Amino acid sequence: MRRRLIAGRIGPARRTTATAVVAIVVVECLVAIGWLVAATVLDAIVLIALLNHPMVGEEQSSGGRALRVLVLVPLLRLVTLMLALKNVSDAGRYVLEGIPLLVAALAVGGNLRRWQRRFSFDKKQATIAAIGALLSLPAYYIARPPALFDPMGPLQFAAGVVILVLFVGATEELIFRGAVQTALVDLFPRTGVLWASVLFASVYLAVKPVTYIPFIAALGLGWGIVVKRTGTVSGSIAAHGLLLVGLLLLWPSVLG
Amino acid sequence: MNRVTPFTNAAVDQLAHAKHELVHVQITVIAVLVILLLEEEVFRILRPRDAVVVRTIRIAAGVLVVAFAAVIVSRAFALR
Numbered sequence: 345m346r347r348r349l350i351a352g353r354i355g356p357a358r359r360t361t362a363t364a365v366v367a368i369v370v371v372e373c374l375v376a377i378g379w380l381v382a383a384t385v386l387d388a389i390v391l392i393a394l395l396n397h398p399m400v401g402e403e404q405s406s407g408g409r410a411l412r413v414l415v416l417v418p419l420l421r422l423v424t425l426m427l428a429l430k431n432v433s434d435a436g437r438y439v440l441e442g443i444p445l446l447v448a449a450l451a452v453g454g455n456l457r458r459w460q461r462r463f464s465f466d467k468k469q470a471t472i473a474a475i476g477a478l479l480s481l482p483a484y485y486i487a488r489p490p491a492l493f494d495p496m497g498p499l500q501f502a503a504g505v506v507i508l509v510l511f512v513g514a515t516e517e518l519i520f521r522g523a524v525q526t527a528l529v530d531l532f533p534r535t536g537v538l539w540a541s542v543l544f545a546s547v548y549l550a551v552k553p554v555t556y557i558p559f560i561a562a563l564g565l566g567w568g569i570v571v572k573r574t575g576t577v578s579g580s581i582a583a584h585g586l587l588l589v590g591l592l593l594l595w596p597s598v599l600g
Numbered sequence: 601m602n603r604v605t606p607f608t609n610a611a612v613d614q615l616a617h618a619k620h621e622l623v624h625v626q627i628t629v630i631a632v633l634v635i636l637l638l639e640e641e642v643f644r645i646l647r648p649r650d651a652v653v654v655r656t657i658r659i660a661a662g663v664l665v666v667a668f669a670a671v672i673v674s675r676a677f678a679l680r
Contacts, residue, residue: 375611383611384625388632395639395657401650412656419660423667424607426629428615428622431678434601434608440674441607444666448659489602512605550609592602 354531357399357407361414361531364394365539368417369546375421376549384425391418406530413452413523417543420445420519434592435492435507442511449515453523462522462576469579472570476583479563480590484599487556491596504593505585513585520544520564521571521580529572537572541565563587626671629664636661 367390374383394400394415402408423441432440492508493500520540529536545561567580601616603609615622640657643649 375609378611378614380611380615380621381624381628384628388628391632391660392635395636395653395660400656401653403650403652408652412652415656415660419663420606422629422632423663424609424612425615425625426664426667427670427674428612428625429671429674429678430616432674436674437607437612438605440670441667444663448663451659452656487602487604489604492602512607516606547606548609550603550611551605552603552610556604588605591604 354407357405357410358531360397360399361407361410361528362539364390364411364414365528365543368414368543371418371421372546372549375425380425384422387418387421391415391422394418406527410527410531413527416445416449416452416519416523417547419448420547435504438507438511442507442515446511446515446518449518449523453518453526463578464576465578465582468574469576469582472567472579473582473586476580477586477590479583480587481595483556483559483587483591484595486559487551487553487591488600489592489596491600492592496593496597501593501597505589508588508592509581509585512588514581516544517567517577517581517584521567522577525568525571537565537568541568544568630668633661633664633668636664 367386371383371387371390374380374386394411397411399405399407400411420441423445427437427441492504496504520543524543525537525540528539532539541561541564544564545557548557548560548564551557551560567583571577571580601608601613603613615625636657640654640661644654
Protein backbone atom coordinates (compact mmCIF):
# COMPACT_ATOMS: atom_id res chain seq x y z
CA MET A 345 0.00 0.00 0.00
CA ARG A 346 2.79 2.40 1.06
CA ARG A 347 4.82 1.47 -2.02
CA ARG A 348 1.78 2.17 -4.25
CA LEU A 349 1.33 5.56 -2.53
CA ILE A 350 4.96 6.50 -3.11
CA ALA A 351 4.76 5.28 -6.72
CA GLY A 352 1.64 7.41 -7.18
CA ARG A 353 3.61 10.51 -6.09
CA ILE A 354 6.84 9.68 -7.92
CA GLY A 355 5.20 8.86 -11.27
CA PRO A 356 4.13 12.45 -12.12
CA ALA A 357 7.43 13.81 -10.71
CA ARG A 358 9.40 11.52 -13.03
CA ARG A 359 7.25 12.45 -16.03
CA THR A 360 7.60 16.19 -15.34
CA THR A 361 11.35 15.96 -14.77
CA ALA A 362 11.86 13.85 -17.91
CA THR A 363 9.85 16.41 -19.92
CA ALA A 364 11.99 19.23 -18.52
CA VAL A 365 15.20 17.37 -19.39
CA VAL A 366 13.95 16.76 -22.96
CA ALA A 367 12.98 20.46 -23.31
CA ILE A 368 16.46 21.54 -22.16
CA VAL A 369 18.10 19.12 -24.63
CA VAL A 370 15.90 20.53 -27.44
CA VAL A 371 17.06 24.06 -26.51
CA GLU A 372 20.69 22.92 -26.64
CA CYS A 373 20.08 21.36 -30.08
CA LEU A 374 18.74 24.75 -31.27
CA VAL A 375 21.87 26.40 -29.85
CA ALA A 376 24.03 23.88 -31.70
CA ILE A 377 22.35 24.57 -35.07
CA GLY A 378 22.63 28.32 -34.51
CA TRP A 379 18.97 29.27 -33.94
CA LEU A 380 20.02 31.37 -30.99
CA VAL A 381 17.06 33.73 -30.56
CA ALA A 382 14.63 30.78 -30.73
CA ALA A 383 16.82 28.89 -28.25
CA THR A 384 16.87 31.86 -25.85
CA VAL A 385 13.09 32.29 -25.99
CA LEU A 386 12.52 28.57 -25.42
CA ASP A 387 15.08 28.55 -22.60
CA ALA A 388 13.27 31.49 -21.00
CA ILE A 389 9.97 29.57 -21.22
CA VAL A 390 11.57 26.43 -19.71
CA LEU A 391 13.11 28.49 -16.86
CA ILE A 392 9.84 30.25 -15.97
CA ALA A 393 7.86 26.99 -16.31
CA LEU A 394 10.30 25.19 -13.98
CA LEU A 395 10.11 27.93 -11.36
CA ASN A 396 6.31 28.01 -11.52
CA HIS A 397 5.67 24.28 -11.39
CA PRO A 398 3.66 23.43 -8.25
CA MET A 399 6.10 20.61 -7.48
CA VAL A 400 9.05 23.03 -7.05
CA GLY A 401 7.70 24.13 -3.67
CA GLU A 402 7.79 20.60 -2.24
CA GLU A 403 10.99 20.97 -0.26
CA GLN A 404 11.43 17.33 0.74
CA SER A 405 10.23 15.62 -2.45
CA SER A 406 12.78 14.33 -4.94
CA GLY A 407 10.65 15.71 -7.81
CA GLY A 408 10.71 19.23 -6.35
CA ARG A 409 14.46 19.02 -5.79
CA ALA A 410 15.05 17.82 -9.36
CA LEU A 411 13.02 20.65 -10.89
CA ARG A 412 14.80 23.21 -8.67
CA VAL A 413 18.30 22.12 -9.72
CA LEU A 414 17.33 21.80 -13.40
CA VAL A 415 16.86 25.61 -13.33
CA LEU A 416 20.68 25.83 -13.33
CA VAL A 417 21.00 24.50 -16.91
CA PRO A 418 18.80 27.12 -18.70
CA LEU A 419 20.42 29.73 -16.44
CA LEU A 420 23.87 28.65 -17.63
CA ARG A 421 22.79 28.94 -21.25
CA LEU A 422 21.03 32.31 -20.81
CA VAL A 423 24.07 33.80 -19.06
CA THR A 424 26.53 32.51 -21.69
CA LEU A 425 24.43 33.81 -24.59
CA MET A 426 23.77 37.14 -22.90
CA LEU A 427 27.50 37.71 -22.33
CA ALA A 428 28.52 36.84 -25.90
CA LEU A 429 30.31 40.16 -26.24
CA LYS A 430 33.10 40.78 -28.72
CA ASN A 431 35.31 42.79 -26.39
CA VAL A 432 35.48 40.18 -23.59
CA SER A 433 38.39 37.71 -23.58
CA ASP A 434 37.86 33.98 -22.98
CA ALA A 435 39.39 34.25 -19.49
CA GLY A 436 37.18 37.25 -18.66
CA ARG A 437 34.14 35.38 -19.96
CA TYR A 438 34.92 32.39 -17.71
CA VAL A 439 35.17 34.65 -14.64
CA LEU A 440 32.08 36.78 -15.43
CA GLU A 441 29.91 33.74 -16.13
CA GLY A 442 31.50 31.37 -13.64
CA ILE A 443 31.09 33.46 -10.47
CA PRO A 444 27.26 33.79 -10.46
CA LEU A 445 26.76 30.23 -11.72
CA LEU A 446 29.13 28.79 -9.11
CA VAL A 447 27.31 30.61 -6.32
CA ALA A 448 23.94 29.52 -7.76
CA ALA A 449 25.05 25.88 -7.99
CA LEU A 450 26.19 25.90 -4.35
CA ALA A 451 23.01 27.64 -3.20
CA VAL A 452 20.54 25.51 -5.17
CA GLY A 453 22.45 22.25 -4.65
CA GLY A 454 21.96 22.08 -0.91
CA ASN A 455 23.15 23.41 2.41
CA LEU A 456 26.79 23.78 3.43
CA ARG A 457 26.85 20.62 5.56
CA ARG A 458 25.64 18.54 2.62
CA TRP A 459 28.37 20.04 0.40
CA GLN A 460 31.09 19.44 3.05
CA ARG A 461 30.29 15.72 2.94
CA ARG A 462 30.69 15.81 -0.84
CA PHE A 463 34.13 17.46 -0.89
CA SER A 464 36.26 14.75 0.77
CA PHE A 465 39.55 14.07 -1.05
CA ASP A 466 41.44 10.77 -0.74
CA LYS A 467 43.74 8.54 -2.84
CA LYS A 468 40.88 7.49 -5.09
CA GLN A 469 40.00 11.11 -5.85
CA ALA A 470 43.68 11.89 -6.55
CA THR A 471 43.77 9.01 -9.06
CA ILE A 472 40.65 10.35 -10.80
CA ALA A 473 42.26 13.80 -10.95
CA ALA A 474 45.47 12.32 -12.41
CA ILE A 475 43.45 10.50 -15.11
CA GLY A 476 41.81 13.83 -15.98
CA ALA A 477 45.25 15.43 -16.33
CA LEU A 478 46.45 12.58 -18.59
CA LEU A 479 43.33 12.81 -20.78
CA SER A 480 44.09 16.46 -21.49
CA LEU A 481 46.63 15.35 -24.13
CA PRO A 482 44.16 13.37 -26.32
CA ALA A 483 41.65 16.18 -25.68
CA TYR A 484 44.18 18.67 -27.08
CA TYR A 485 44.87 16.52 -30.14
CA ILE A 486 41.11 16.27 -30.81
CA ALA A 487 40.20 19.94 -30.28
CA ARG A 488 43.46 21.86 -30.94
CA PRO A 489 42.20 25.03 -29.20
CA PRO A 490 44.28 28.22 -29.00
CA ALA A 491 45.99 29.00 -25.67
CA LEU A 492 43.90 30.88 -23.11
CA PHE A 493 46.56 33.62 -22.95
CA ASP A 494 48.87 34.74 -25.71
CA PRO A 495 51.68 35.43 -24.75
CA MET A 496 51.74 33.10 -21.74
CA GLY A 497 54.00 34.00 -18.78
CA PRO A 498 54.09 32.32 -15.34
CA LEU A 499 51.60 34.86 -13.97
CA GLN A 500 49.13 34.23 -16.81
CA PHE A 501 49.59 30.47 -16.34
CA ALA A 502 48.84 30.71 -12.59
CA ALA A 503 45.80 32.94 -13.21
CA GLY A 504 44.64 30.55 -15.94
CA VAL A 505 44.85 27.55 -13.57
CA VAL A 506 42.67 29.33 -10.97
CA ILE A 507 40.17 30.50 -13.59
CA LEU A 508 39.85 27.13 -15.35
CA VAL A 509 39.71 24.99 -12.21
CA LEU A 510 37.40 27.25 -10.21
CA PHE A 511 35.15 28.99 -12.73
CA VAL A 512 34.88 26.30 -15.41
CA GLY A 513 35.75 22.88 -13.96
CA ALA A 514 34.24 23.38 -10.50
CA THR A 515 31.22 25.30 -11.83
CA GLU A 516 30.32 22.62 -14.38
CA GLU A 517 30.94 19.76 -11.95
CA LEU A 518 28.93 21.37 -9.14
CA ILE A 519 26.06 21.99 -11.53
CA PHE A 520 25.99 18.67 -13.40
CA ARG A 521 27.45 16.16 -10.94
CA GLY A 522 26.94 17.93 -7.60
CA ALA A 523 23.42 19.31 -8.03
CA VAL A 524 21.71 17.87 -11.14
CA GLN A 525 22.97 14.29 -10.91
CA THR A 526 22.32 14.02 -7.16
CA ALA A 527 18.72 15.17 -7.63
CA LEU A 528 18.13 12.99 -10.70
CA VAL A 529 19.60 9.88 -9.03
CA ASP A 530 17.18 10.45 -6.13
CA LEU A 531 14.31 10.46 -8.61
CA PHE A 532 15.63 7.88 -11.09
CA PRO A 533 17.88 5.58 -9.01
CA ARG A 534 18.86 3.39 -11.99
CA THR A 535 19.09 5.92 -14.82
CA GLY A 536 19.79 9.19 -12.99
CA VAL A 537 23.49 9.23 -13.96
CA LEU A 538 22.53 8.73 -17.60
CA TRP A 539 19.96 11.58 -17.52
CA ALA A 540 22.53 13.93 -15.97
CA SER A 541 25.17 12.85 -18.49
CA VAL A 542 22.77 13.52 -21.39
CA LEU A 543 22.20 17.03 -20.01
CA PHE A 544 25.96 17.54 -19.61
CA ALA A 545 26.62 16.33 -23.17
CA SER A 546 23.82 18.52 -24.53
CA VAL A 547 25.46 21.75 -23.28
CA TYR A 548 28.53 20.70 -25.27
CA LEU A 549 26.65 20.25 -28.57
CA ALA A 550 27.79 23.66 -29.86
CA VAL A 551 31.52 23.06 -29.28
CA LYS A 552 33.93 22.81 -32.19
CA PRO A 553 35.25 20.49 -33.52
CA VAL A 554 32.30 18.09 -33.30
CA THR A 555 34.68 15.18 -32.62
CA TYR A 556 35.22 16.71 -29.17
CA ILE A 557 31.52 16.14 -28.29
CA PRO A 558 31.66 12.29 -27.96
CA PHE A 559 34.97 12.63 -26.07
CA ILE A 560 33.60 15.03 -23.46
CA ALA A 561 30.24 13.18 -23.32
CA ALA A 562 32.05 9.93 -22.50
CA LEU A 563 34.13 11.72 -19.86
CA GLY A 564 30.97 13.23 -18.37
CA LEU A 565 29.39 9.78 -18.08
CA GLY A 566 32.59 8.43 -16.52
CA TRP A 567 32.75 11.25 -13.97
CA GLY A 568 29.05 10.72 -13.25
CA ILE A 569 29.60 7.03 -12.46
CA VAL A 570 32.62 7.86 -10.29
CA VAL A 571 30.70 10.54 -8.34
CA LYS A 572 27.77 8.15 -7.79
CA ARG A 573 30.10 5.38 -6.53
CA THR A 574 32.37 7.54 -4.33
CA GLY A 575 29.74 10.04 -3.15
CA THR A 576 32.09 13.00 -3.58
CA VAL A 577 32.59 15.53 -6.38
CA SER A 578 36.14 16.59 -5.47
CA GLY A 579 37.80 14.03 -7.78
CA SER A 580 35.69 15.01 -10.79
CA ILE A 581 36.24 18.74 -10.08
CA ALA A 582 40.02 18.21 -9.99
CA ALA A 583 39.92 15.94 -13.08
CA HIS A 584 37.81 18.42 -15.08
CA GLY A 585 39.96 21.34 -13.96
CA LEU A 586 43.24 19.59 -14.85
CA LEU A 587 41.82 18.48 -18.20
CA LEU A 588 41.11 22.14 -19.00
CA VAL A 589 44.51 23.29 -17.71
CA GLY A 590 46.20 20.84 -20.08
CA LEU A 591 43.82 21.59 -22.95
CA LEU A 592 43.91 25.41 -22.79
CA LEU A 593 47.14 26.28 -20.98
CA LEU A 594 49.82 23.60 -21.05
CA TRP A 595 49.58 21.77 -24.39
CA PRO A 596 48.88 24.82 -26.60
CA SER A 597 52.06 26.45 -25.20
CA VAL A 598 54.19 23.29 -25.43
CA LEU A 599 52.88 21.72 -28.64
CA GLY A 600 50.99 24.54 -30.35
CA MET B 601 38.15 32.36 -29.04
CA ASN B 602 38.39 28.67 -28.10
CA ARG B 603 35.18 26.74 -28.71
CA VAL B 604 35.60 23.82 -26.34
CA THR B 605 33.49 24.73 -23.31
CA PRO B 606 29.78 25.59 -22.84
CA PHE B 607 30.92 29.16 -21.99
CA THR B 608 32.94 29.62 -25.17
CA ASN B 609 31.43 27.69 -28.07
CA ALA B 610 30.39 28.24 -31.67
CA ALA B 611 27.06 29.80 -30.58
CA VAL B 612 28.82 32.40 -28.41
CA ASP B 613 31.21 33.12 -31.28
CA GLN B 614 28.26 33.49 -33.70
CA LEU B 615 26.46 35.89 -31.34
CA ALA B 616 29.62 37.93 -30.75
CA HIS B 617 29.64 38.70 -34.48
CA ALA B 618 25.87 39.25 -34.89
CA LYS B 619 24.95 42.43 -33.03
CA HIS B 620 21.25 42.27 -33.95
CA GLU B 621 20.82 38.71 -32.75
CA LEU B 622 22.70 39.48 -29.52
CA VAL B 623 20.39 42.42 -28.80
CA HIS B 624 17.35 40.11 -29.27
CA VAL B 625 18.88 37.58 -26.90
CA GLN B 626 19.63 40.27 -24.31
CA ILE B 627 16.10 41.70 -24.55
CA THR B 628 14.68 38.20 -23.97
CA VAL B 629 16.89 37.75 -20.91
CA ILE B 630 15.83 41.16 -19.58
CA ALA B 631 12.19 40.07 -20.04
CA VAL B 632 12.93 36.91 -18.03
CA LEU B 633 14.55 39.01 -15.32
CA VAL B 634 11.53 41.34 -15.14
CA ILE B 635 9.17 38.35 -14.87
CA LEU B 636 11.31 36.85 -12.09
CA LEU B 637 11.45 40.13 -10.16
CA LEU B 638 7.69 40.54 -10.56
CA GLU B 639 7.15 36.98 -9.36
CA GLU B 640 9.39 37.57 -6.38
CA GLU B 641 8.02 40.95 -5.32
CA VAL B 642 4.51 41.41 -6.72
CA PHE B 643 3.00 37.98 -7.24
CA ARG B 644 4.21 36.91 -3.78
CA ILE B 645 1.74 39.36 -2.27
CA LEU B 646 -1.08 38.03 -4.45
CA ARG B 647 -0.13 34.38 -4.15
CA PRO B 648 1.94 33.35 -1.11
CA ARG B 649 4.69 30.93 -2.12
CA ASP B 650 6.80 28.38 -0.32
CA ALA B 651 10.11 29.73 1.00
CA VAL B 652 12.09 27.34 -1.18
CA VAL B 653 10.44 28.66 -4.37
CA VAL B 654 11.11 32.28 -3.36
CA ARG B 655 14.75 31.35 -2.66
CA THR B 656 15.16 29.64 -6.04
CA ILE B 657 13.57 32.60 -7.88
CA ARG B 658 15.91 34.97 -6.00
CA ILE B 659 18.95 32.88 -6.97
CA ALA B 660 17.92 32.80 -10.65
CA ALA B 661 17.18 36.54 -10.67
CA GLY B 662 20.48 37.23 -8.86
CA VAL B 663 22.47 35.31 -11.50
CA LEU B 664 20.79 37.27 -14.31
CA VAL B 665 21.29 40.62 -12.52
CA VAL B 666 25.02 39.90 -12.13
CA ALA B 667 25.26 38.85 -15.81
CA PHE B 668 23.39 41.97 -16.88
CA ALA B 669 25.69 44.16 -14.75
CA ALA B 670 28.68 42.45 -16.41
CA VAL B 671 27.23 43.28 -19.85
CA ILE B 672 26.82 46.97 -18.90
CA VAL B 673 30.33 47.21 -17.42
CA SER B 674 31.99 45.55 -20.42
CA ARG B 675 30.01 47.78 -22.82
CA ALA B 676 31.15 50.84 -20.84
CA PHE B 677 34.77 49.66 -21.12
CA ALA B 678 34.31 49.06 -24.87
CA LEU B 679 32.96 52.60 -25.33
CA ARG B 680 36.05 54.04 -23.60
